[in-house]
Amino acid sequence: MPTYKAPADEMLFLLNDVFHIERYSNLPGFSDASPDIVAAILGEAAKFSEEVIQPLNRVGDTEGCTRHSDGSVTTPKGFKQAYDQFVAGGWIGISAPAEYGGQGLPGTLTVAVNEFLASANMAFTMYPGLTQGAIAAILMHGSDEQKARFLPPMVTGTWTGTMNLTEPHCGTDLGLLRTKAVKQGDGSYKITGTKIFISAGEHDLAENIIHLVLARIEGAPAGTRGTSLFIVPKVLLGPDGKLGARNPVTCGSIEEKMGIHGNATCVLNYDGATGWLIGEENRGLQAMFTMMNEARLGVGTQGLAQSEVAYQNAVAYAKERLQGRSISGAKAPDKPADPIIVHPDVRRTLMTIRAINEAGRALVVWTALRADVAYRSDDEKERQTADDHMGLLTPVIKGVLTDLGFANAVMAQQMYGGHGYIAEHGMDQFVRDARIAMIYEGANGIQALDLVGRKLGKDAGRAVMAFFNEVQDFIKENGDDAMKPYVAPLGEALGHLQQATMWFMQNAMAKPDNAGAGSYDYMHLFGLVALGYMWAHMVKAAQQKVASGDGEALKAKLVIGRFYMERVLPETAAHLKRIQAGAASTMELPAEAF
């Protein structure tokens, strides 16, 4: 059976030593996040993840969710009790505003906790995760009355939330959606249509489910400019605010999926269900977009989370499985064979995963801190810079950490040989669960297009120029001998990224296919540079701690950072070359030739 130990120490190293969370104490909520409070929260989150929901991960996979003939859905055995514990712990609202029952702590803490939860049990974590997304949407776009009515039970978790975008013929291209909203005399709307792929769409964990639904108001313009966002509760509220009649929104079926079986992915049928407009008419897509950064950061974290738990289990197996002898001489001569961790190709695999995970976590934490600045700072300029960062890095984190997270889970599974293919070891579940993160919340190809087509050129390239300058400045300021092995390759990789950016500027205006054909490589090139930058920061922090005599355990960081530069980063040159090849051979064949 797989195991999991939440990397709380890693997280504290990032928060305290690399990103100096104490520097943010001027932001609301951060003064309550003293180092000991943060450590205590992470410790509790680790415990809950390891002891309560990790043991349910395989149960969720094998048992899945069950839809009954009346449309109700039962979650896997143990999920309900675990969820009750989760609610009792107040976890959903740790970063939500105090006025709605939250603890108002930094959003960064929620992001950190969510990594642990997603490693332990991704399918379970999606229930509260989607609730957090819905809370964010209502906070940002809801009326005061809507906030007062819906947020408190969602913040505690007695109600959960969902996002309803996709329809059978309409995924990425939301302008095609057909779900209809008809205005009623009392200001409410009747919603009719079919939504698919609705995670946590129906279940037995909570008293009520608050669906956020994209629909088209009768007579609205065609395309994306005619979509509006609605709040549609599963159970309507009586005039006393208590739960009343069932709203006609029902689960038509549960999808049979490759993974995340513990989460009920529903077809939801809206048959004239009562809903209320949230935000402005025909501005539904904008309302969705403002919360997408957070949701995408969350999905990027899921990629990292599956990679981390798969890595931990691969390490355990590699230390325990005896097979063959080290080429440099037996390491365990008293045993029938050496543990496979002695073999260089096993090491290469483990080091690759670890180098990506540790930098990936840094990238997530860094960006979560920027998100806190963007949402909480009272300095407009600071907010803008932080918002630029988030907009730029979000598609990178979502696309790159989920691609690499999946690839890493596959590599970790490979360490088990044939045993990795057998369900009982749990490695195949990590692979199957990780797979969805590359797809949902905008397939990774869409992330690449968002980055290249939307984010690069935005505000005359302000965000990307700021990122380049920041990395360049760091390289310049850290040219000493100790840092050189790290910043020299980082500088070369940054050069590749800058050349690729320049190439788009010169070649994609006249021929946009050149941007499209290179976008995926660009996203990964960007990711490699960003992860390399994170390594440079972590190495620097580790060197300082080691020099102060306080960081013996951090010496490994210097090695893993070097491995990253030598073994992971060289890929940037190939990405650049592919981008510079342009779209010609990619687009030359007519569609019929396929």
Next chain:
Amino acid sequence: MPTYKAPADEMLFLLNDVFHIERYSNLPGFSDASPDIVAAILGEAAKFSEEVIQPLNRVGDTEGCTRHSDGSVTTPKGFKQAYDQFVAGGWIGISAPAEYGGQGLPGTLTVAVNEFLASANMAFTMYPGLTQGAIAAILMHGSDEQKARFLPPMVTGTWTGTMNLTEPHCGTDLGLLRTKAVKQGDGSYKITGTKIFISAGEHDLAENIIHLVLARIEGAPAGTRGTSLFIVPKVLLGPDGKLGARNPVTCGSIEEKMGIHGNATCVLNYDGATGWLIGEENRGLQAMFTMMNEARLGVGTQGLAQSEVAYQNAVAYAKERLQGRSISGAKAPDKPADPIIVHPDVRRTLMTIRAINEAGRALVVWTALRADVAYRSDDEKERQTADDHMGLLTPVIKGVLTDLGFANAVMAQQMYGGHGYIAEHGMDQFVRDARIAMIYEGANGIQALDLVGRKLGKDAGRAVMAFFNEVQDFIKENGDDAMKPYVAPLGEALGHLQQATMWFMQNAMAKPDNAGAGSYDYMHLFGLVALGYMWAHMVKAAQQKVASGDGEALKAKLVIGRFYMERVLPETAAHLKRIQAGAASTMELPAEAF
């Protein structure tokens, strides 16, 4: 539901126009393989694959195999009838010697047919596939009596075969195996032990199953030098040669796996089962090794096969799914959106898969032809050269085509967005089925070690030098303008491969970890060069056909070949750089630091 159309035309292009099968007519069996016979056989194989077993692929996945309390196993619905048809068609023995009931045709034809079958239904195809492996072992190492007794029913398929190597504590390192063989007075042995991961280990398709079992004869030396190979039939033969008593070898359980559910992967318990030594005592491993080239070529083909069928379905979806508009202007203005094949990133994905599949198929066919020479030529020098080629390219084909085949299946699944994650579309089955090919028949890390540790230095590098010379000569002879866009990048990639080889020669003797740490990159670097060489050949053949006015349809090859050179091949530089980084950062941390 997924569909499949066997690429018979592609195969004929390779056999006739690229590799000129007619040049092999001096070899036994090839004179019977006239172009029309070959076309007819491929046509029939295509039909069987498309019409009989492809429709059973999803049934096999969802239903799986069932073990009953008496240890018997039922295959999924429809498998038995399909298998009977397969036997009636004489497919298993098309390349087996006529004296045992085969048709004696080139082994290359079996390889070609097996690609179609494995695309249509990988789990089904493993039953006859393992039989072919067992036939090869008995042909090579069995006594005349064993051949006469066991081969005829295996060649027709009324009996099937298996390979029994793995034990719970013993996978790659076969020296650890414990299954025991005790010699009896009549010259037979009693076999006792547990074997795991036995594909096609028990089922209801055939009257008998011939298990080939690695075991240790009582008193044999420890390690690999003490293993012997045995024939252990499921049902013993009476003195009249008819089926008699049940041998005590039973299926203890069926593994619950990530994929290939239609194949029964068994734990087999041998409780004093009667077996007969095949080949010499304590030379069992050598006997296994001589048949491994073929088996590994077969598994490489499975990677290609899953990639091909996943590609075909991704293309169909990309042409049909309407979503978004082309960045260069609407392509289907009469429809609500353009088919997604207009988007450059979708094209990039499809072209990548296709460029790898077409070259992968060429590499398999080329190597299969070399295998026919190695087994059938009466010229010793020719046999040696062909055998060198096979030894060198086999780990490359197994490791690279299965890694890329899996990656391609994942990319093809990605084209479906959320629908790719839903079982009914079948894309996730391709991914799950393809996954095993990276693991079994020697995990890919072992292929890389075989290539670098064993094949490179063998006979003073004779095989690898011959390969380099061949590619170099082709490049020199084809420097004309039409070929330059292909041979120039190929030459650069070959240079990377040669530098990597040189680096190993200079750095791995004193420090073998340098070879181990670079082996995986080397295998992929080698694969990219080999696939590039295949593209150069295919492009040249296509150019000739186009020039002769006979190859309009082949013009696409010139584009796909260019795409390969521009978009796939640039990876070689990154592999070289990683190899040249050496083992230092990979091996520096102590095992406890993980």
